[in-house]
């Protein structure tokens with residue numbers, strides 16, 4: 001028997017009014033996927049870590065105005081310098097309390113009462129990884145974040161016969177990567193089963 005783990009990941013939510021209601025109507029969890037929908041517009045990226053900062057820098061190629069909303073930046077000095085020297089408006093120490101809009105995102109409100117008029121909000125707060133699964137099955141996770149399942153080139157984990165594919169193996173969280181890894185895992189798992197057939 002072989003097992004392929006492909007349960008995806010669960011993105012961390014902001015948990016504010018408007019987030020759920022306006023998902024796909026200006027609220028996005030993926031700069032790489034949705035940046036091009038916001039050409040020439042004003043957007044905000046929410047998050048403290050490198051995904052948010054890199055996302056904000058990427059958005060400069062598409063949007064007219066980019067805001068980065070964060071509690072406190074937790075990135076390398078180089079990335080912190082890069083974003084502060086860029087045209088991104090960094091609002092450190094600010095929390096989003098509400099995303100506004102009727103049928104589409106129209107703006108957001110910060111905890112200091114400030115309101116930003118914009119049409120896109122990218123929530124880049126990372127994702128819940130596979131830590132529970134790792135504890136149950138004993139599969140090894142990446143050493144940096146301890147969130148994603150580590151595999152070899154055949155998508156096999158450290159446990160023979162257990163494979164993993166897609167978002168659960170870490171970023172980039174893209175369909176093409178998930179499909180490719182799924183294909184490799186499927187073929188390898190079938191080969192494993194054939195090789196270990198008892199009769």
Ligand SMILES: Cc1cc2nc3c(=O)[nH]c(=O)nc-3n(C[C@H](O)[C@H](O)[C@H](O)COP(=O)(O)OP(=O)(O)OC[C@H]3O[C@@H](n4cnc5c(N)ncnc54)[C@H](O)[C@@H]3O)c2cc1C
Nearest residue numbers: 006007008009029030033165166167168173174175176178
């Ligand atoms: C809003 C949004 C927009 C996106 N846009 C794009 C885009 O434009 N282009 C792009 O390339 N990528 C995009 N992505 C990313 C893309 O969807 C993922 O990279 C891809 O779907 C990952 O595939 P996966 O099979 O690893 O996980 P998923 O597609 O998440 O599939 C995992 C499945 O496993 C199920 N599952 C979870 N736990 C269990 C369990 N315990 N038992 C049984 N089943 C379980 C889940 O219900 C789900 O059906 C987007 C993602 C989001 C959230």
